[in-house]
Amino acid sequence: MRATGDAPIRTFTPLHLYTFTQSHMKIGIHKLYSKGPQEADRLLWGRTAHPMTRRGFLQKSALAAMSLALGSEMVFAEHFPEGMIPAALAHTDEPFQLPGKHPELVVLNDRPVNAETPAHLLDPKLTPADLFFVRNNGIPPEMEAINPDTWTLTIEGESARQKKTYTLPELKRRFENVTLQMALECGGNGRKEFNPPAKGNQWSVGAVGCAAWTGVRLRDVLQDTGLKSDAVYIGYYGKDTHASGDPGKEPISRGVPLAKAMEPETLLAWSLNGEPLPWLNGYPLRLVVGGWPASCSGKWLERIVIRNKVHDGEKMGGQSYRVPCNPVAPGAKVADEDMCIIESMPVKSLITYPRTGAMIREGQQLPLRGHAWAGDLEVKEMHVSIDFGMSWQPCRLERPANRFAWQHWQAEVSFPKKGYYEVWARATDTGGKMQPMLLPGWNPKGYLNNACHRVAVKVV
């Protein structure tokens, strides 16, 4: 699903676009195999090795994926050793492609998989499935082991009136189906810019996307199970497994206060842009919690617990998805008890056209566009600057399709003379908060960087 209405990029072919600042960090096949051959097999081909022989059994789908890459069927595939790069591919170091994902997604890490979308590929009004970023804390369940017809979701917990299990077809049949556009952004999006650097995935600006999600309201299902009067929080559990292989450990199990869970937009979703969820984005069922860190939106969702206290699952405590309750100096150590759970995400925007490095002729106007979002709030105003924030020009800003959808903006700018410029974009939310021009408050884990997005432009 590409952008609706005006055709993106093509409209502007008179522009000569080239890239002089982009460095695409991608992982080649050798690096991938050197880091973990079994994992590489699994990631590239969906192959899992036989635990005893380390050979043999190659699933049909893995065989198909390999055949596709090699251009013909590998005839003795059952004897091809596990963790070995097919010779036909071994002479190249082509960046590998994630299953179901666009080749230009920037892979930051493959164990677990983390990949972000370059800003210019976020230009469509809704982010296409193959371009939707991926943030995995563990190892996803094997695609082959997932059957959407028998998939179940169990609701339980100390504050549930009963324990109840629903199959996915039952959820679809029994509760009202809703489709909403909602943006998801990783709490660590923009971490790359913090100084001193914060550990974790070095996201640039692309750990965000906005899709049309179809599902049922979590509220309807929780009410069907029944809540005790002391219920205050929910927590999720997914079918993915801990990267260490330890079955006793959860990769992540986060949650939200009951009030957020009960909002009419909080969904149990099985579809993204009208298609089943992509495997890496939680197929066949996930939570979608608008406006809050995407870590609240559990993937491969199997179980929800209704809690009588703040959920204490993996990555709820310590310093995970928390920021200092009060501002701290860059580099400061902050005690766990002085860290507060991130709730609404801050106001933010992206320039999705042109891509950075755009080159235009002197005297030409440059059309600009992008999206803006503001957590639980709405974006009220959008501005751009070509003089490093000395003056700001207002943009046209659309209303969101529904609460939690990102909003589209457009503008045209002209430049006084030939030379190098940067376009900076700044959104303001309905509470009057603006994006900071450089960096917001430093925090130990590098969350919530909502600094202005900027692109380079040359006028020649």
Ligand SMILES: Nc1nc2c(c(=O)[nH]1)N[C@H]1C(S)=C(S)[C@@H](COP(=O)(O)O)O[C@H]1N2
């Ligand atoms: N089960 C499960 N759910 C999960 C995660 C995960 O690793 N496992 N990652 C979370 C985090 S940190 C983010 S940012 C979003 C990313 O969603 P996406 O991969 O569909 O973009 O999923 C969240 N839900």
Ligand SMILES: [Mo]
């Ligand atoms: Mo995240």
